[in-house]
Amino acid sequence: MRFEGRMISPGKAKGEVLVIPxxxxxxxxxxxxxxxxxxxxGGNVAGKVxxxxxxxxxxxxxxxxxxxxxxxxxxxxxxxxxxxxxxATGAVISSIPMIDSxxxxxxxxxxxxxxxxxxxxxxxxxxxxxxxSVSSALFDGERILMLKRPEKCHSFPGRWSLVAGRxxxxxxxxxxxxxxxxxxxxxxxxxxxxxxxxxxxREGSTLWKVYPFLFKVKDVEPVLNExxxxxxxxxxxxxxxxxxxxxxxxxxxxxxN
Numbered sequence: 067m068r069f070e071g072r073m074i075s076p077g078k079a080k081g082e083v084l085v086i087p088x089x090x091x092x093x094x095x096x097x098x099x100x101x102x103x104x105x106x107x108g109g110n111v112a113g114k115v116x117x118x119x120x121x122x123x124x125x126x127x128x129x130x131x132x133x134x135x136x137x138x139x140x141x142x143x144x145x146x147x148x149x150x151x152x153x154a155t156g157a158v159i160s161s162i163p164m165i166d167s168x169x170x171x172x173x174x175x176x177x178x179x180x181x182x183x184x185x186x187x188x189x190x191x192x193x194x195x196x197x198x199s200v201s202s203a204l205f206d207g208e209r210i211l212m213l214k215r216p217e218k219c220h221s222f223p224g225r226w227s228l229v230a231g232r233x234x235x236x237x238x239x240x241x242x243x244x245x246x247x248x249x250x251x252x253x254x255x256x257x258x259x260x261x262x263x264x265x266x267x268r269e270g271s272t273l274w275k276v277y278p279f280l281f282k283v284k285d286v287e288p289v290l291n292e293x294x295x296x297x298x299x300x301x302x303x304x305x306x307x308x309x310x311x312x313x314x315x316x317x318x319x320x321x322x323n
Contacts, residue, residue: 067194067273069168071187074149077163078185081142083178084114085171091123092156098133101140115180116141117171121153131156143182145189147171165189170266172313173273193271198233200243201314202279203321204253204286209299210318211288212308213250216295221269226298227311228318230276239277247281251288251297255281260321267312276313280321 086106090096095105101112111134121127131153134140144157149166157164163184174180179192204211212226231246233239240258247255260280267274288297300308302322306315 067196068188068190069173071145071165071189072149072167073164073184073187074146074154074166075144075157075162075164076185077143077161078181078183079115079142079163080179080181081113081115083174083176083180083191084109084111084116084141085174085176086116086118087171088118089120089122090118090153091121092127092130092153093124095123095127096130096134098130099137099139101134101137109176110139111141112139114141115143115145115182117145117174119171120146120148121150123152125152125155127152128156128159131160131162135160135162143180143184145171145174145180145182169264172266172268175268194273195271196273196275198239198275198277199230200233200239200246200277200279201227201311201317202229202243202247202258202281203318204229204247204251204255204281204283205259205322206283206286206299209301210305211251211283212298212300212305212310213288213290213294214296214298215311216293219293221272221274222311224309225311226308226314228278228314230311231293233277240279243277243279243281250291250293253283253286253288255283262317262320265313265317269312276317278317278321
């Protein structure tokens with residue numbers, strides 16, 4: 067799978083991905099002599115394609131990156147959602163290829179093998195396929211409708227989800243959302259009350275590009291087809307306690323705020 071970002075520091079590299087899911091300060095967060103990561107789940111940045119949302123902290127962090135290069139422990143490349151000056155400067159003075167403006171660090175998983183062409187802003191992840199889907203929150207003013215996926219379901223088996231389904235080739239995601247709601251619940255809806263930019267979630271070697279929608283409904287009860295085995299109405303604050311498809315509570319919160 068290939069996607070485009072923005073070049074921050076030029077160069078090309080290939081390596082195993084190390085994801086740090088939180089903003090990173092190299093000062094205090096990474097040992098400049100060994101490359102050991104002192105935050106999150108740890109690891110070592112040496113020779114890795116280092117992925118994290120953005121940098122933070124003291125400008126001394128730039129020199130920690132340079133120290134990594136001096137000791138031969140620098141990352142092969144750096145990928146951010148949004149570059150800030152400290153990490154960008156550190157990448158440039160340390161000759162580390164770097165890009166930003168990727169859609170989400172959720173695209174990556176630890177152990178992926180990624181090729182970074184920072185000269186063009188391109189990244190390719192080996193063995194990963196992207197598929198498009200929709201995820202629609204039906205909201206009755208107090209509760210969100212959630213559906214139970216069968217254990218034999220090919221995607222996120224046994225978990226609770228919003229009303230979801232694959233986008234067919236050439237289909238507009240909004241049309242997909244209405245079609246899936248009708249097919250899975252027999253509920254008819256019109257225009258969405260809100261939609262979000264796509265969000266991304268990984269399931270093994272599949273990257274799901276998900277289009278979230280909100281539809282406000284009133285006095286309806288679903289009639290399920292064979293794609294789901296149960297339904298329940300859940301208050302928004304209780305969504306995180308359900309065994310949900312990855313990212314569902316965050317999507318619900320953003321749709322309702």
